[in-house]
Amino acid sequence: MTTKRCLSRTLPLAALLTLLLLAACGSKDYGPVPIDESVDKCAICNMTVKDDAFATQLTTTEGKTFKFDDIGCMNDWKAKNAAAKIGGEYVRDYNDKEWIAYADAYYVYDKDLKTPMAYGVVSFKDKASAEAFAQEQGKGQLLTAAELASHSWEQNKDMMMGEGHSHDGDAGESHGDGMDMSENAGHEGGMDMSENASNAGSGH
Numbered sequence: 722m723t724t725k726r727c728l729s730r731t732l733p734l735a736a737l738l739t740l741l742l743l744a745a746c747g748s749k750d751y752g753p754v755p756i757d758e759s760v761d762k763c764a765i766c767n768m769t770v771k772d773d774a775f776a777t778q779l780t781t782t783e784g785k786t787f788k789f790d791d792i793g794c795m796n797d798w799k800a801k802n803a804a805a806k807i808g809g810e811y812v813r814d815y816n817d818k819e820w821i822a823y824a825d826a827y828y829v830y831d832k833d834l835k836t837p838m839a840y841g842v843v844s845f846k847d848k849a850s851a852e853a854f855a856q857e858q859g860k861g862q863l864l865t866a867a868e869l870a871s872h873s874w875e876q877n878k879d880m881m882m883g884e885g886h887s888h889d890g891d892a893g894e895s896h897g898d899g900m901d902m903s904e905n906a907g908h909e910g911g912m913d914m915s916e917n918a919s920n921a922g923s924g925h
């Protein structure tokens with residue numbers, strides 16, 4: 722009788738452990754991957770993705786990673802690929818370049834903030850940092866990821882950075898030569914999901 726009771730308790734436990742093990746083995750990692758400036762191109766505008774505070778990325782549930790030089794480009798990709806199933810999407814904290822889940826970040830927008838493709842949206846890992854930045858700049862609207870869903874995403878070409886853009890602490894300052902919008906025709910047309918997937922060295 723004792724043996725039967727032990728078996729009746731052991732078998733369900735073993736089955737549970739097996740299910741947990743299978744679930745762990747079958748799970749996919751959709752976390753952020755490093756930026757490689759030597760090969761990474763924006764999946765929308767085809768500009769070099771710099772390893773800076775403006776870089777963003779997303780990975781589909783199929784395991785394809787797409788990288789972008791500006792959060793506006795990532796939004797453009799999502800609009801053009803609405804059917805894509807996204808496993809994870811990330812932006813960077815403006816102050817320390819830490820990767821943050823898109824949904825968890827706070828954002829500051831102003832048409833006169835310089836960003837690589839002139840969308841004027843800067844990301845932060847917490848609300849206090851975003852508010853401090855807006856106060857320091859003397860401009861900027863605080864937004865959440867949910868509020869970005871209804872954002873107009875207009876470009877102000879006067880605030881566009883050159884390809885050699887860098888982040889040295891102030892999106893309100895000039896970060897290199899301006900770039901004419903005609904150089905970025907990639908923003909005008911749609912893009913197939915198979916194009917510009919940054920899988921090299923990403924582990925996906």
